[in-house]
Amino acid sequence: MGPRAWNELSDWLLRVSDRYTSVHVLVDRTTHECVLPRFMAEIDGLADAHILEIEPGEASKELALVEQLALGLRDEGADRGALLIALGGGVVCDLGGLLATLYLRGIDLVLVPTTLLAMVDAAWGGKNAVDSEGTKNLLGAWRPEAPVFADLRALETLPDREWRQGWAELLKQAWIAGGSLWAEVASKGMDHAAFFVAEAAEVKLGVVAEDPFEQGTRRSLLNMGHTVGHAVESLALAADWDLGHGDAVAFGLSIESRILDASGAHGVSARAALRARLEADFDFSAFRSLDPERVWAFMQHDKKKRGGVLRSVWCAEPGEPESVWEVTHSALHQAWDSDAVR
Ligand SMILES: NC(=O)c1ccc[n+]([C@@H]2O[C@H](COP(=O)([O-])OP(=O)(O)OC[C@H]3O[C@@H](n4cnc5c(N)ncnc54)[C@H](O)[C@@H]3O)[C@@H](O)[C@H]2O)c1
Ligand SMILES: [Zn+2]
Numbered sequence: 001m002g003p004r005a006w007n008e009l010s011d012w013l014l015r016v017s018d019r020y021t022s023v024h025v026l027v028d029r030t031t032h033e034c035v036l037p038r039f040m041a042e043i044d045g046l047a048d049a050h051i052l053e054i055e056p057g058e059a060s061k062e063l064a065l066v067e068q069l070a071l072g073l074r075d076e077g078a079d080r081g082a083l084l085i086a087l088g089g090g091v092v093c094d095l096g097g098l099l100a101t102l103y104l105r106g107i108d109l110v111l112v113p114t115t116l117l118a119m120v121d122a123a124w125g126g127k128n129a130v131d132s133e134g135t136k137n138l139l140g141a142w143r144p145e146a147p148v149f150a151d152l153r154a155l156e157t158l159p160d161r162e163w164r165q166g167w168a169e170l171l172k173q174a175w176i177a178g179g180s181l182w183a184e185v186a187s188k189g190m191d192h193a194a195f196f197v198a199e200a201a202e203v204k205l206g207v208v209a210e211d212p213f214e215q216g217t218r219r220s221l222l223n224m225g226h227t228v229g230h231a232v233e234s235l236a237l238a239a240d241w242d243l244g245h246g247d248a249v250a251f252g253l254s255i256e257s258r259i260l261d262a263s264g265a266h267g268v269s270a271r272a273a274l275r276a277r278l279e280a281d282f283d284f285s286a287f288r289s290l291d292p293e294r295v296w297a298f299m300q301h302d303k304k305k306r307g308g309v310l311r312s313v314w315c316a317e318p319g320e321p322e323s324v325w326e327v328t329h330s331a332l333h334q335a336w337d338s339d340a341v342r
Contacts, residue, residue, distance in 0.1 A: 019082035089115035090122030098127025116166025165246030178319015224255035231298035258335035
């Protein structure tokens, strides 16, 4: 990661070029327009690369599109020696990851994140998935070895809305880290996001290293705010509401933090500070008109559910070890009501 990561990718490609029979770059329409020309100009050895394009947005994270892209690879003559480069945000990284894992039982993959969200979170840690019938990440695979080249130049064309999406995950990771990172992130607003990209990505890598395949509870910590957030995203997908992942996570952090308050967890004032930061940087008014009963119904598909019990993994205070909190129907309603009153 850094201001010259694409040049490092270029050097790497030159070193390994005999390994690959063809190179394919997956983009969405927007990264095709905004990022690909500059990316191609920086990378030697991509002159013959094939471009695969998808529509931008969460709706593209579906298995049918993975199959369509696999047929595209087949038609371009890709064999087991093909390399896939995913150039885009979390959607392109997730979809590209699954495509590279399934195509001919696996071809090599390189991730080139172009959103703040993908640079601090989605590109790292080797997970990828697609959604099905509105359930987030229902079908996915592990791909821990894929190299990531995160060049900060990609962020130059990123609109404010997308900075905000990444800011939600960055806040979450700063909370997990605690200490000076949390203190700085909590006191500075979203405009300072660019200063924290590398540190926030390091937090994710640290958590992943402690629990790479989510066998314990440590890695589930990266899912703070997502028990409610993913359910809200599912509702949005069903309603064709173009909701950003980070907006949903930010709202989820607000609601889940109140579930901890009601459970008697220590750290009430720290969580109030988190909500103050969230309220300053996000607008939750559209969420508050949602029906919490429908959110509860979608929450039942959460992958952290065990033995019928819905769980949320949080550190009660920034930087503390994680604990598991049960999320009950009444706790959700109570948190929802108190969050709406403020
Ligand atoms: N696999 C994981 O570990 C993991 C972790 C976190 C999030 N995710 C997933 O990531 C997804 C969200 O990622 P996202 O917010 O990056 O979404 P995204 O990929 O849809 O990108 C958001 C928008 O920004 C545009 N864009 C991308 N790069 C740009 C650039 N440089 N300049 C201008 N526009 C640009 C895209 O075209 C898109 O319209 C969700 O599906 C979420 O579930 C995965
Ligand atoms: Zn997320």
